[in-house]
Amino acid sequence: MRVCVIGTGYVGLVTGACLAHIGHHVICVDNNEEKVKLMKSGQSPIYEPGLSEIMQAASEAGKLEFTSDLAAGVEHGEILFIAVGTPALPNGDSDTRYVEAVARGIGANLKGGYKVIVNKSTVPIGSGDWVRMIVLDGVAERQMSLVGAGGVSGEEATAKIAAEFDVVSNPEFLREGSAVYDTFNPDRIVLGSNSKRGIEMMQELYTPIVERQFAEDKSLPNVPVVVTDVNSAEMIKYAANAFLATKISFINEVANICDRVGGDITQVAKGIGLDSRIGNKFLQAGIGWGGSCFPKDVLALIHTADDYGYEAQLLKSTVSVNERQRAIAIEKL
Ligand SMILES: NC(=O)c1ccc[n+]([C@@H]2O[C@H](COP(=O)([O-])OP(=O)(O)OC[C@H]3O[C@@H](n4cnc5c(N)ncnc54)[C@H](O)[C@@H]3O)[C@@H](O)[C@H]2O)c1
Structure with missing residues (x-):
């Protein structure tokens, strides 16, 4: 499947590299140019056992690419992961400004064709609907600029694109220091959405992991997949x-x-x-x-x-x- 992972920290880079390793075609997007340059040269900005090897092999196989061009990533991916940081604000709330920027950016670059937008960042409960709204804001902003330039009717185009994406919550449980191992040997995979189509695509994406094709102990039963509504997953x-x-x-x-x-x-x-x-x-x-x-x-x-x-x-x-x-x-x- 074609995947785009936005944000290449611990979670995004490991997710992107592991999904490429199991056969998907992944483009990782980060707005930190230095980081992108480093990863393009085959180096990992973080140390995780097994990560460099996976990155190199997947890059050589043409399955893993790095860019700072969000538009290219959004166009490529059927599944778009948001994996940016959500640090704590001084009052203890999560700072969701990076998620917001990415969601808006995704919206501004949606051009038709069904997409699953996956929240892998740890986000406040209720963020699924909020991300959907921000993506639609991004879509509307782009339509406004096109209408201004004499393009198509804004509302109609926004409604069409709204029908062509779903938001799925897919929280991450990996531990720094054993992130690759944890990705291939998870205790469970949690998928939250009200969209059957979105859930089915996520299940297809994770099939090799669910079936433990890359697990240390391949004889174990399948990885449990917990399907919930968005809020419960968060x-x-x-x-x-x-x-x-x-x-x-x-x-x-x-x-x-x-x-x-x-x-x-x-x-x-x-x-x-x-x-x-x-x-x-x-x-x-x-x-x-x-x-x-x-x-x-x-x-x-x-x-x-x-x-x-x-x-x-x-x-x-x-x-x-x-x-x-x-x-x-x-x-x-
Ligand atoms: N680190 C962990 O062990 C861990 C485990 C489980 C869940 N999480 C959650 O996963 C999320 C990501 O955590 P992390 O540790 O990978 O974060 P991180 O801060 O290490 O990485 C975030 C990356 O996103 C990039 N970024 C920020 N804004 C961007 C934008 N607009 N466009 C493109 N890239 C952008 C940054 O340059 C950075 O490379 C957080 O919500 C965190 O709570 C982290």
Whole structure:
């Protein structure tokens, strides 16, 4: 299939390279010219085990290309991934300005022919409809400029293009440091949309991964594909990260109690982790959680809840326990 991935950070570059590796024809678009130049020369701007090899092989096979020309990418792709950053604003909300710029740019370059626009960026719940609206704004802006130049009737053309794209939410769960492995060996693939056609195209796109053709253990059953509405798919991403962060805050809280009552947190973690309902992952007590996603995603979920008049007490505690944990770790030095 013909794919365009817009934004070549951890998520976009790994997604683009892996989709090219499994046989799709991928154009990766980034507005950072230096990055594009580097990737065109066969180098990866990030280090991920296995990524350079995949990039080189797919580029040599003509399956993977890099450009800063959004119009060329949009024209090429039947499936257009938005994979730009959504960093936290100072108040904890997600900064969606990069997603907005890309959605508008896609709209301005849609010229007919069905497209699936896929949100791979972690975006606030409800962004599916918002992206659709921004894409249509982009379409309308372009039509205005064409009408101004004596072109076709704006409203008619916008309505026609509106019918020719769907938005799908496809949140990403890869971990930096094992991103290629995670892409070929996912626990699940989440697809959120109200469009049957869009979902079917995404299922076709991911078939080789779902069937584990590139997995480490090919004998495992197919990768589960969870098909939902857009909002639920967006929520799955936030809920997954919030749960994992809460698990870490939980074990740190238990560790602090262990310190006082006299207990070995390593043995306690082992003892509870063997319970299959709990599981042994994310039960290492330590300095707490951090990284590029947990802090911003947990805060964003708290803020979304606030916006809708709900106080997310447990998630607020997850954050405050984590903040206190750093101080405790420093005191112990
Ligand atoms: N990094 C992770 O481990 C991870 C995991 C899961 C989900 N996510 C989510 O995926 C999204 C992307 O994360 P990332 O870490 O890959 O981001 P990143 O900041 O590393 O990369 C974003 C890329 O988008 C490019 N870009 C920005 N605006 C653009 C535009 N208008 N046109 C073209 N390119 C543009 C930037 O130059 C950059 O290369 C975020 O929403 C993040 O929350 C990240």
